[in-house]
Amino acid sequence: MRRRILVAVAKRLLPLAAVGLLATVALWPEFESAADRGRVAFRRVAEVQPTALHIVEPRYQGLDEQNQPYTVTAATAVQEGEEQAVQLQEPRADLELNDGGWVYLEAREGRYDRPGSRLDLAGDVTIHHDDGTQFVTPRAELDIAGGDASGDDPVAAQGPFGTLTAEGFRLYDRGQVVVFTGRARAVLEGAR
Known part of the structure; x- marks a missing residue:
């Protein structure tokens, strides 16, 4: 069983x-x-320390010495280490004038010193004024707070006054006074 x-x-x-x-x-x-x-x-990974701050589409805003607002924007900005200046790609700046007008600047690259309110532009720098005047130059330096700009490279200007070429330029009083330096050639158009 x-x-x-x-x-x-x-x-x-x-x-x-x-x-x-x-x-x-x-x-x-x-x-x-x-x-x-x-x-x-x-896994143990070594601690990474950033060497630069990279910002996409930054916007810097402030007031100049006459309490007029200004804005600086760019496609990208890179700030190296502890440096105060920022390297900009495709920078643009908007400045309002006392009389309600405006100035618009653009370039391929630039360097913005925020504490000093200085903007150094390079590469097809174009300055537009609301009265129809336009300046084109390879390089320009701007004192944003003071409202002055200058450039020692050739400049071409056109506007309601006509056309002008010169070896350099100086803008004072937020574009109210313009001085062209070096050899200058102008074709002036008079009112009819």
């Missing part, structure tokens, strides 16, 4: 054990890859 019971139990258990063993052998690679996917590794 004992033997019959053992044979009956073995008939049922041995095939189940064989199926379980075959399933384990067939699925073993899946168990291994699942274990690898579930592992988390921590």
Whole structure:
């Protein structure tokens, strides 16, 4: 009787054990890859110290010496370490005038010294005045707070007065006084 019971139990258990063993052998690679996917590794990483601050579409706003607002914007700005000056790509500046007019400046690159309110522009510098006057020069330096600008590179100007080329320029009193330096050539258009 004992033997019959053992044979009956073995008939049922041995095939189940064989199926379980075959399933384990067939699925073993899946168990291994699942274990690898579930592992988390921590590595010691050296502490990274940034060497420059990079800003996309910065906007700097302030007031000049006559409490007139100005805004300096750019496509990007990079400030190296502890330096106060910011390197700008595609800088633009808007300045309001006392009489309600405005001046708009743009260039390919520039350097903005925020504490000194100085903006140095380079690369196709264009200065637009709301009266229709436009200056184009390779380089220009601006004292934003004081409202002065200058450049020692060739300049071309056009406006209601006509056209003018010169070796340099000086703008005083927020563009109210313009002095062209070096050799200058003007074609003036008179009122009819």
